[in-house]
Amino acid sequence: MTSTNVEVVRAGRREWVGLGVLALPALLASLELTVTHLALPSIAADLHPSGSELLWIVDVYAFLLAGSLITMGTLGDRIGRRRLLLGGAALYGVASVLAAFATGPAVLIAARALMGIAGSTLMPSVIALVAAMFKNPGQRSVAIGIVVASVSGGTAIGPLVGGWLLDSFHWGAVFLIGLPVMVALLIAGPRLLPEYRAPGRKRLDLLSAALSMGAILPIVYGLKQLAADGFAWPWLIAVAGGVIVGVVFVVRQRRLADPMIDLRLFTNRVFSTASIALALAIFVLWAVNYGIAQFLQLVHGLDPLTAGLWTAPSAVGTIAGSLLAPRFARRVSPGTVIAGGLTLAAAGFAVLVATGPLALLVTGSIIISAGLAPTMALATDLIIGAAPTERAGTAAAIASTAPQLGGALGIALLGSLITITYRHQTGAADLTREALSAAPAREAFTNAFHLSATVSAALLLITAALTTRHLRTPNADQPVRR
Missing domain, CATH: 1.20.1250.20 (MFS general substrate transporter like domains)
Structure with a gap:
C-alpha cells in the first residue's frame, strides 16, 4: 500500500467520535464483572441463595460470554456488525433490568445468563467495527489501544463505583450501570457507526456454533473448578471433553466451504x-x-x-x-x-x-x-x-x-x-x-x-x-x- 492510498483511507472526525461510542461497551465489559463481585454479600443477605447458586450468579455470565464469542463474531460478519452490536446492547439492557429486580436466585441466574450471551456480542463487534472504521494501520492501532484502555478503565473505577452504589442504593443498582451506556449506544450507534456485512456470506452453521460452545464451555468451567477446588477427576474430564469437541469442531471447519473459522488464518x-x-x-x-x-x-x-x-x-x-x-x-x-x-x-x-x-x-x-x-x-x-x-x-x-x-x-x-x-x-x-x-x-x-x-x-x-x-x-x- 502506498503512502497516497494510506492518506485516502484515513479516518475523519466522525470515526473518532464513533470510537468514543464504541469505548462505552468496552469500559462496561470489565466494570460489570468487578461490581458484581462486590455485590455478592448483599445479594446473599437478600435472596438467600445456596452456595452453588451464589457461585452460578457470578460464573454463568463468564461461562456464556466465553462460549458465545466465536459464534457472535461470525454472526456479525453475516448479519452486519453494527446490527449485532445494537441488538446485543438492547438484549443486555433488558437482561440488566431483570437482574436488578430479580426476586430470587433462579431469576438472577437466568438474567445473568442472558447478560453473558448479550455481552458476547459487544467486544467482537467493537473490534470489528474499529477495523472497518480505521483502515489506516497507524490509526487502527491507536483506536484499538483506546479500546483496550477503556477496558482497563472499567477495572480501575469498578471498585469505586460499585462501593458507592452499594453504600447508597439497593444491590440491584450495580446491574443498572450498563443501562445508560446501552441507551446511549442505541441512540448514537445508528448515526455514527457504519454497517458492514461480509459480501456473499451464507447462513450461520448452527452445528458449528453448537460445537464451538460445546468445546469452550466445558474447558472454561473445568479450568475454573480446578483452580478453585484443586485436582478432581470430574473437572479434568470436563476439560478433556471440551478438547475432544474442539477437535470435532476443527475437523468440521476443514470440510466446510464457508466455515465459521477459516483455519488458514492460523x-x-x-x-x-x-x-x-x-x-x-x-x-x-x-x-x-x-x-x-x-x-x-x-x-x-x-x-x-x-x-x-x-x-x-x-x-x-x-x-x-x-x-x-x-x-x-x-x-x-x-x-x-x-x-x-x-x-x-x-x-x-x-x-x-x-x-x-x-x-x-x-x-x-x-x-x-x-x-x-x-x-x-x-x-x-x-x-x-x-x-x-x-x-x-x-x-x-x-x-x-x-x-x-x-x-x-x-x-x-x-x-x-x-x-x-x-x-x-x-x-x-x-x-x-x-x-x-x-x-x-x-x-x-x-x-x-x-x-x-x-x-x-x-x-x-x-x-x-x-x-x-x-x-x-x-x-x-x-x-x-x-
Missing part, C-alpha cells in the same frame, strides 16, 4: 504468533491478579474491598501502556514493542518476588500491567490486520476468545501451583485467613506466590523471544484470502 505467522502472545499475556495477567488478591487478603489480612482498591492502580499501567504502544510502534516494528513490553513485565514480576511493603507490591503490579498492555493492544491490532476484511468479525472473536481461554488457564495452572506449593511446605489443605494466621503458614504462601511470579517471568521472556523472531516484519504477511 497459517499466517503474524496471526498465529499474535494470538499466542495475546493468550499468554492474559494467562499471566489474570493469574497474577488472582495471586495478588489472595496475597493481600490472606497474608496482609485485608478485606476484599480494600484489597480491590490496592489492586486498582495497576489499571493505570494498562491504560498508559495501551495508549503509548502505538506511538512506539510507529518508530519500530510492533513485534519489537511487544517483546520489549513482555520483558518489562518480566521485570515487574522480579519486583513481586522481592515483595515487602504493599507499596512495592503495587509498584510491581503497575510495571507488569504497563508491560503487558502493548501486547493486548498491538497483538489485537495484528490479528485484525492479518485477517481479510470479510473475516474481521471472526478475527475479532478470536482476539476476544484467546484472552478468555488464556486467562482461565492461567488462574487454573498458576493458581494451582500456588496451592500445591503451599500444601507441600505446610502439609495443610486450608487456604483461609485463619489457616494463615501463623507466621510459618504466611511464609509458605509467600514462597508459593514468589514461585508463581518466577514461572510467569520465565514464560514472558520465552514469549518475548517468540515475538522477536516472528513479528519483526509483520507487513511481510498479507491477509489470508479465500
